[in-house]
Amino acid sequence: MPTCRICGTPLHTFLDLGHHPLSSAFPTPAEARRGDACDAFRYRLAAGICERCALVQLTDDIPHERRPYPGYPYHSSGSSVMREHFRATGRHLLRTELPGRHAPFAVEVGCTDGVVLRTLADAGVRTLAFEPSGYTGAEGVRVHRAFLTAASAREAVAAEGRAQVVYAANTVCDIADLPGFFAGLGELLAPDGVFVFEDPYFGEIVGRTAFDQFYDEHRYYFTATSVRALAERFGFRLIGIERLSVHGGQLRYTLARAGRRPPNRAVAELLAEEAARGLTDPAVLAAFAGRVDGVRKDLVALLEELRATGRTVAGYAATAKSCTVTAYCGLGPRLVPYVCDSTPAKQGRLTPGARIPVRAPGAFAAPYPDYALLFAWNHAAEIMAKERAFRAAGGRWIRYVPDVRVV
């Protein structure tokens, strides 16, 4: 019986999508011919909810050494919308948490391209990134190549002092040792400092049947209810919540030390909304799993029909999410002959498990397919605007979130 990573209580498993490869394990064609390719490893992709702290999480653990941190192929600024989102986030922190501070110091955990820290540094804030991959594409962003733990935090505090703001995006949901992380936060954060983090929102995942948000890099699927419990467990309080439209609907949480700042009204409102929606209710979760299965049947049926009628199909964007779709729906080069992606590190390789060839964006129009399966649905507006010539040429987009439709 899988148990909660935080409180040890049994998990109620509500979703089982079968065995999957790691979402960032893109083998080269040569590696794929060898039996021990990076995508040979499989784990059970199933999710459960803690019957006590309501934390939704993957039921199975993935050995740390299996995760390829050096050479991690994802860079947040691959999307102009995300670049602007992170600049705006930097301005938001400057406006709300950093004004009037003497020699302000801000830390980001897992900063990939460092757009937020760059924005803060340009405004004179001292910054530091905790980035275990050691990678940061942003010039002038200092990196502490470590996970945030009590020990690595003490090192940083000895050199830099405590931080007024600690920020993280699409990172906390992937941290194996959350108690260790919060111990680090306790060391690193100034007494009146805040921890601000944003991650995919389980409420949106259920509402949109966005089953492809389940994959190895997302161990946890947070809600206001579970983050409040998590914060209180480690001496913090959930004091602020904001809804974000990026990445298919996220929440930005603000935490402060207990007794420092009162929660804002949005926190109470969302807690009430989650209770009303029954987001922890087994019946609501079972209905979600049922819809997910329906999407799989509809998507496979559509792709089979297109193949049977001689239509050409290509995938658009070899996202981490697409790994869940191809593994769960049993898609491969037979139904999706190739996928175009803008990430140089993915081009010329094969997608994890399904081994669909990844081509550069230029291949998309050479010639256009009849249908494009949009794996980066969370960037639909940006991509459809950029690729409007595809539509003009008679091309059609296949969407599968919240359900299967051709647009």
Ligand SMILES: Cc1cn([C@H]2C[C@H](O)[C@@H](COP(=O)(O)OP(=O)(O)O[C@@H]3C[C@H](N)C(=O)[C@@H](C)O3)O2)c(=O)[nH]c1=O
């Ligand atoms: C916007 C855009 C993206 N892409 C590709 C680049 C990249 O491989 C991928 C990025 O997709 P995106 O939905 O942002 O993220 P993803 O599903 O790959 O997930 C990653 C991994 C990470 N664990 C995570 O949580 C999110 C933030 O990013 O899409 C493209 O080829 N053309 C495009 O126009």
